[in-house]
Amino acid sequence: MMQVISQNTREKMKGLRYSGFGVYIQGIKSSLASRMAYRGDFIMSMFIMMIVELGGPVITLIIYNNGASFPGWGVYEVLLLQGIFLLSRGISFPFFMGIVWNTISRVQEGTFDLLLIKPRSILLMSIASAFDSEDLGKLIGGILVFGIAMKNLPAQPLHNWITFFIFFIFSILLMFAFGLFMAGLGIVWIGNYRIYDIFMTVMEFGMYPKSIFTKSFQTITTYIIPISLLASYPASALLGKPNTNVLLALASAIVFFLAGLWFYFRMVANYTSSGG
Amino acid sequence: MIHVSELKKTFTTYERGGTFREALISLFVRKKKTVNAVKGISFDIEEGELVGFLGPNGAGKSTTIKILTGIMHPTSGEVDIMGYTPWKNRRKYVENIGAVFGQKSQLLWDIPPLDAFNLNQSIYRIPSNEFKKTVSEMVEMLALKDLVKKPTRQLSLGERMKCEFIMAMLHKPRVVFLDEPTIGLDVIAKEKIREFILEQNKKGTTFILTTHDLEDVEHLAKRVIVINHGEIVYDDSMDKLRNYFGEKKTIHLTTRKKIMLPKHEGIAVRSQLSDYDIEVVIDLSQIKLNEFIKKVNEESVISDMSIEGLELEYIIKDLYQV
Structure with missing residues (x-):
């Protein structure tokens, strides 16, 4: 009986290894091994990234220590929001946002072709070959800020946590959509790394409570480029603060994600039909 | 095995001009230019052939290879390789092909080639036993021994190229595209790689060799296709090519x-x-x-x-x- 179970488990493990997820894990292992070849750089770059990412929360602390505030938000509430923002970046940047740099540089160097001769989805290959351990510093920073904020806030009921997790999944989905748009642009707009800078600037607005912006700007950041979903909505959900037009905001994120997928594959089709 | 008929590829490019003034003007107004890279070429390749695909720079060679490997769509024409149309059934098709690009590495610079082989094992779904057997056979054949366990950056160009071959052939492809496979190598490394190609060809693998190294062509190819200005100007055996101008x-x-x-x-x-x-x-x-x-x-x-x-x-x- 035990033998049959272990045989089944082994078969399942083998199946997993050859699945898309298995390829992704193998890609992460290879990238980690590559980065760990330079031990000092591996540790230092993660640490530096964490310090850089803590800049936002530090500014928040300075603002509040000087008597100013974001209306309707206490200092630890804002830190919680920024912790969520960092968590969202900390998951997306190392695990899939590398697709942007990977695509831009590969198209420029002509090595994007090497991914196209692999019998897997080009999206999977682009992500699997782009894991960035340096960005794990963002994740560590996010956990740190989130943990400190939660410790200083009252315990939240379970249903708040559930709503938060749902919003957080949408936050990750949204980051993925941004990645798809930028990678798609990188295919046709050869060597243009400014795409990334523009994105980072736009994304910065997601680090603050939605309510501090004007009504018209809130509309843009909720329904057109739904960056409010990155941290403002999940943080409000966890703190039990009212979120307006939730369903519309979530629908907008889904549309944004689908549009990102469509755009990315459209650009890949352009690449293959024009030859880059 | 490979059937190519009336293959055409037309690009639209923009003329930028050579002077600073022209480059500045091109920021606002660009002249469109149509380039007929491949002008309706046709050929067939049988299973187990080793064909040299030659041409000067800009002849349409790389464009043709990119179409045959499924990387690029043609403007018109038909391609049937092992029953697949490369650009339509890309994922299924590329399971059966391999490629070695002399100037684009598939290895990972900071980790040993063996780790890169492991990545390919997952990508191509190669069963573990088969994978281990193929790796040890090829390592032996190419006299690489423990070098596959050293970081790629510590290997010589020749050793790296040998590893590129293993990487491209782990999944036992039926057709392999070689693009300048011996570029920059010393005579001994070239010889070893040529031996390896001939050995694999004897086992039935079809090779299409693109190169500017005519020694490679003389040693390996039994048939040569020469393309120039997007058209085939020669398609026959090596022996006939030697007597191309008569005696x-x-x-x-x-x-x-x-x-x-x-x-x-x-x-x-x-x-x-x-x-x-x-x-x-x-x-x-x-x-x-x-x-x-x-x-x-x-x-x-x-x-x-x-x-x-x-x-x-x-x-x-x-x-x-x-």
Whole structure:
């Protein structure tokens, strides 16, 4: 009986290894091994990234220590929001946002072709070959800020946590959509790394409570480029603060994600039909 | 196995101009330019063939290879490789092909080739036993031993190229595209790689070799396709290519007196180092070899001489100038 179970488990493990997820894990292992070849750089770059990412929360602390505030938000509430923002970046940047740099540089160097001769989805290959351990510093920073904020806030009921997790999944989905748009642009707009800078600037607005912006700007950041979903909505959900037009905001994120997928594959089709 | 019919590829590019003024103008107004990279080429390749696919830079060679590997869509035409249309069934199709690009590495710079092989094992879904067997066979064949466990950056160019071959052939592809596979390698590494290609070809793998190294072509290809200006200008066996200009010989002569060549049809000077040292190409259908030698010797007294068949380089150069 035990033998049959272990045989089944082994078969399942083998199946997993050859699945898309298995390829992704193998890609992460290879990238980690590559980065760990330079031990000092591996540790230092993660640490530096964490310090850089803590800049936002530090500014928040300075603002509040000087008597100013974001209306309707206490200092630890804002830190919680920024912790969520960092968590969202900390998951997306190392695990899939590398697709942007990977695509831009590969198209420029002509090595994007090497991914196209692999019998897997080009999206999977682009992500699997782009894991960035340096960005794990963002994740560590996010956990740190989130943990400190939660410790200083009252315990939240379970249903708040559930709503938060749902919003957080949408936050990750949204980051993925941004990645798809930028990678798609990188295919046709050869060597243009400014795409990334523009994105980072736009994304910065997601680090603050939605309510501090004007009504018209809130509309843009909720329904057109739904960056409010990155941290403002999940943080409000966890703190039990009212979120307006939730369903519309979530629908907008889904549309944004689908549009990102469509755009990315459209650009890949352009690449293959024009030859880059 | 490979059927290509009336394959065409047209690009639209923009002219930027060469001067700063033209580059500045091109920021606002760009002139469109249509380039016919491949102009309706057709050929067939049988299973187990080793074909040299040659052409000068910009001839349409790389475009054709990119279409055949499924990377690029053609403008029109048909391609059937093992029952697949590469650009339509890309994922299924590329499971059956391999590619080695001399100037684009599939290895990962900071980790050992073996780790990169493991990544390919997952990508191509190669069963573990088969994977281990193939790796050890190929490592043995290419005399790599434990080098596959050293970081790629510590390997020589030749060792890296050998690993590129293993990477491309782990999944036992039926067709392999080679693009400049021996570029920059020393003679020993070249020889080893050529041996490996011939060995794999004997086992039934079809190879399409794109290169500017004519030694590779001479050692490996039994058939040659030459493409120029997007059209096939030659498609036949290597033997026929050697006799492309009929029966011609290259003669290198050193004489005691100033060289006086006989005034006869079928004699062409290729190069002259001095008044006493010359290289000529003679067409044996127009002048007999002994007659030529006798006449030169009478006039100039031959002190040294070598006779060779026409080099492939000379023939290919002529085809490239068509």
